[in-house]
Amino acid sequence: xxxxxxxxxxxxxxxxxxxxxxxxxxxxxxxxxxxxxxxxxxxxxxxxxxxxxxxxxxxxxxxxxxxxxxxxxxxxxxxxxxxxxxxxxxxxxxxxxxxxxxxxxxxxxxxxxxxxxxxxxxxxxxxxxxxxxxxxxxxxxxxxxxxxxxxxxxxxxxxxxxxxxxxxxxxxxxxxx
Numbered sequence: 547x548x549x550x551x552x553x554x555x556x557x558x559x560x561x562x563x564x565x566x567x568x569x570x571x572x573x574x575x576x577x578x579x580x581x582x583x584x585x586x587x588x589x590x591x592x593x594x595x596x597x598x599x600x601x602x603x604x605x606x607x608x609x610x611x612x613x614x615x616x617x618x619x620x621x622x623x624x625x626x627x628x629x630x631x632x633x634x635x636x637x638x639x640x641x642x643x644x645x646x647x648x649x650x651x652x653x654x655x656x657x658x659x660x661x662x663x664x665x666x667x668x669x670x671x672x673x674x675x676x677x678x679x680x681x682x683x684x685x686x687x688x689x690x691x692x693x694x695x696x697x698x699x700x701x702x703x704x705x706x707x708x709x710x711x712x713x714x715x716x717x718x719x720x721x722x723x
Contacts, residue, residue, distance in 0.1 A: 550574025552582070559707070591709065593625035596717045599660065599710045600650065602692060603720070604630050605676070606702035607649040611642055618678055623708075643722055650720045653693040653701055657715030661691040667705075676704045 551572040558566045576582070601621050608616045612634055620631035638646075667687045671677060675689045683705060692714055693701020711717060 550576055552576060590625045592711075592716075594623060595709050595711045597625070597628040598623045598708050599692065599714070600717055600720055601628050601630055602690060602702045602704055602706070602710075603650045603653045603714070603717075604628075604646070605632070605704070606693065607646045607653075608632060608634075610649060611646050612638065647720065647722045654714050654717045654720060656694045657713050658693055658701075659713055660710050662688060662710070663691075664688050670705060674699070674703055678705070 551574065552567075552569055553572050554567045554569040556568040558568065560566050601618075601623060605616075605618050608630075616632050616634055618630065618632050622629040664686050665673075667683050667685055670687050670689045673689075675687075677683060677687075687705045688707050689703060690706045690708075690710055691700045691703045692710075695701070
């Protein structure tokens with residue numbers, strides 16, 4: 547069955563080291579206990595990394611320009627775009643939209659390293675990492691930090707299990723539409 551193809555559309559972590567792949571059979575058939583070879587579309591994956599890392603920079607920029615009350619309520623990240631849903635108590639002025647966009651771009655241009663570490667959940671929160679409400683976290687969490695450091699504080703620090711670029715400059719550019 548070497549000609550069989552299964553396209554993965556989503557992946558869900560079930561247990562510590564068990565992942566369920568959701569998708570559809572494009573060609574052929576698959577049976578229980580079949581051995582398969584996974585191939586990642588690296589170009590598509592790199593674009594997803596850029597858009598996902600951009601959501602972190604955008605979230606932090608929104609909080610810096612509009613206020614700490616801003617919090618992420620959802621997002622869509624794929625290889626073509628990102629959509630970021632958040633709470634705010636009024637419409638955003640065109641001037642503030644430009645400020646937010648420019649702040650994200652400045653972090654991209656700084657080309658800082660993305661740092662990822664796994665630490666105790668409570669310690670991560672004490673160190674200033676943002677956790678999304680409604681998300682379930684274990685005792686240990688993955689903390690993603692990126693952007694420039696001002697007054698000993700990193701630009702963005704969030705709990706996140708997703709894929710990211712190595713440096714903010716890998717993103718290349720950012721535009722709010």
